[in-house]
Amino acid sequence: MNLRHLLVAFSVVWLAGCATSPSNSVDGPLKPITQARPLSSHVTSLESNNDLWERIRKGFAIPDLQHELVDVQEQWYGSRPDYIDRMTTRSSKYLYHIVEELEQRNMPTELALLPYIESAFNPQAVSSAKAAGMWQFMPATGSYFELTQNAFRDDRRDVLASTKAALDYLEKLHRMFGDWHLALAAYNWGEGSVGRAIKRNERQSMGTSYTDLTMPNETRNYVPKLQAVKNIIANPEKFKIELPNIENHPYFQAVEIKRDVDVELVARLADVRLDDFKALNPSFHRPTIFAAGVTQILLPWDNAKVFQRNLAAYHDGQYASWTVWIAPSTMTVANAAQRVGMSEADLRSVNRIPPRMMIKAGSALMVPRTSQHQSDVATHIADNGKLALAPEITEVTRRTPVKVRKGDTMAKVASRNGVSAANLARWNDMSISSKLRAGQSLDIYKTVRVSAAGASAKKATPTKKVRTAGTQKAAPAKVTQKSKGGTPTKKKR
Template sequence: MTLHLQSLRRLALCASVAVVSVWTSGCSTFTPFASSTGQQAQTKAPVLSTAKAVLSRPDTRPESSLGLKVELSPPAAIARESLSLPAEPVVEAHPIDPLNPGSVVNLDDDRAREDLWQRIRGGFQLPELESELVDQHVQWYAARPEYVTRMTQRANRYLYHIVEEVERRGLPAELALLPFIESAFNPQALSSARASGIWQFMPATGKHFDLRQNLFRDDRRDVLASTDAALSYLQRLHRMFGDWHLALAAYNWGEGNVQRAIRRNAQQGLPTDYLSLNMPAETRHYVPKLHAVRRLVASPESHQVTLAPIENHPYFLSVPIERDIDVALAAELAGLSMNDFRALNPSMNKPVILAAGTPQILLPYENASLFSKNLRTHQGPLASWTAWQVRRTMRPADAAKQVGMSERELREVNRIPPRMLVKAGSTLLVPRGKEHDRDVSERLADSAMIALAPDGPSTKRRVVRARAKDSVKSIARRYGVPASQVAQWNKVGTRASFAKGHRVVLYLPVSKRNLAAESGKVRKVAKSSRSAKSSTKMARKSGKQSKVRVASAR
């Protein structure tokens, strides 16, 4: 099969300017899944370092280890510096299994029909944790069998891929169960502290592990990217502490906090193992929860819970994206509902997928084949949206008029709260038209941002501490500002709640009287400061004169 790949940065599919052809002599033919159970199988898409090396070569040559032949496009094909790229012909997209692109996936194989849960049980490595908390959490899960069933049903989409990655790295299989604790395998999960995705990455930690977070996508929610980052982080923590329980505590609480807790115990001559450290309640329960889930997986019958069956084969395939395409159209071409499409592609922030920033989408096998077929025969535009950079600060109404859309629609699609200006340099999502009819460039797809400023009276940034049971709405009522603005300032949803003591950012109006008062205070402080400096100088001068007089007397 042939894959046309657009950008070197799109390494999840191998590269940017390459056409990859499978050599019949070098690798097996990719065969469709044929599930006897009717469950749709699919594949995943991390990047092969060998493929990166092959694609970096300037010539055309076979790569026997991958069964690939790489043909590089001419340099002119990648010389794109403008903000928008000219439209290109639709290229046929072929589904692949990115973890094993040269292998045959056959669901009639006995191994593919094995129980994935049994495979996980065989990889358990963590030492037992002797704690009453483990028993408490086992009882909690056992008393809620419907909740356990829902979690395992959601895990069905992602667990095979995670297990493959865990085994490839030689890690304990229990780590594949960690998303049960973090997010209940909900890729759209967002905590009050802004941790996101099935692995619940904080924004700063996600950036440290190259999880892109911009206007168009949040890779903390990307199943493939976040899994790779989470396992890399856990490996680093294990190297740091030499103990998996401490590594898991650090994943939840932060390595610096765990190091300080260990140091405190060591200074007092106390043990420094996980159970001996003084930790917050959440971290103290974190590892016991994982051990509780392990017990349920190890012996579900003895705890009267049912694990949704998961077969031992890929659930999804990756399909390369060569042109910008609307999310709704991609789901339609794949024959999926929007909910099912977003469950496998949860990183999208906008209603359009940018080819320059999103190298592939994940689809069930049969749907991947259907998508490729329908894309090949599709007539008409693929994307109805594009990106537009604002050159000067303006009101949303003026921006909407300039691009030919209603102010309400512009605000809604770009999440602009009332009474806010769009600052110069911001990127807005706008309808495609004669003046905006190009695919978005890689540079803009990666760096797009939106900056807003209050449109009205002067405001002052204020950080307040959340009270017990505080939410976006309760804080908005308390300070007389719209809940949508509180949510936007803190990058959370309007229904989000805050933990007690959480720092909440507000921009509160400053009245002219307050401005005058503050200005008066500044002038008064400045005057006092000048007086103080003058007094200090006089005192220093007086002191020097006294010393001279005393010396003369002697």
């Protein structure tokens, strides 16, 4: 008898013994079975949920705001289905990642809808107050959360970096105020402003909830807007809105890069449209990505392997067409262009230098690679390169009328205004010995150094003819310095 037969025979004998002798295994009478307690209350669904919207709805955790302003915002959004469709379609590239990050932090998934309010999910959005990206970070706040802003990239627009910074900030604000409505108000208005508004109400024995505080209209409507969008996402049928299908699956994945590489080459090797690549990598605002500053790029899920395969097989030339040149001194754009072998127009275009501006010493400029500059850009330049500009300075002759005082002579007026009597007489078509009367107006011309912006104002003013050395010469007209107006601030965070 082989081993298998022995095992079968043993099993039969053992089972027979168990069936005929139950009393041998239990002492005393049988007892009822007690109910078992599960180790976890979580039950895994047998059905796979492929709808990201449903996943978002299940994570709603911020108390609903009941306020008439919510009704107003619902009507506004509900009456614009095309706008909702554009926003939600645009968001399909980013929502899965944001929801993943929120769930890992155990944060309410309503916060994934916040970019609808901030930027309509446009990572290239820039406010009048210079807040940028889909989370709308101001420059100072972005720097506080370590979002790099330099000549080559702006991480306030970066999908991964800005999302992390925004959630870090929202967590910080929630810990500070203990209330999501107040945290959201602080995200829009600034934590200091909300804190002062709370203290002001406390001193007056008034409530300190979101609806109790006195705040700017933008902030007062901020949470109602989010609540309105939340209500539409929760029940689109009620508002006759059709949401686009967004799969509960990553839209993109990160791919490592080890060499400086042109943006257009990446898009070509990944087989994606250039606009689609820029939508996932909106922080890059120059034609070349510097690997020393950015170690990874984002590509659509199905194109990531295509890019890696094509990159490994790419041997058709250099990866990057551009490098960085550091200006050794302050100079004009024309001078810099001559030094690096570019046309002034091309240098301005690739580096986005506006007219009538000079390049300051130490500025980092994108220039074409040459045989002498083939190495990749160094880390300290890729991370810290700045483009510093200053208005061009030019000499302008400015006319200033002065009044003659009682007892004045040509020499006294000239001395008082720091010019020669001969020039004063010549400018006014008079002689040095001419008699002057009180209240008479004389013109004085002085050469001053002004910025190009100020000098440009003179072009619109007719020139005045004055006599010089027996000839007629056009004297420059009066130039007024353009006042520097302040930019209205939209956000204080």
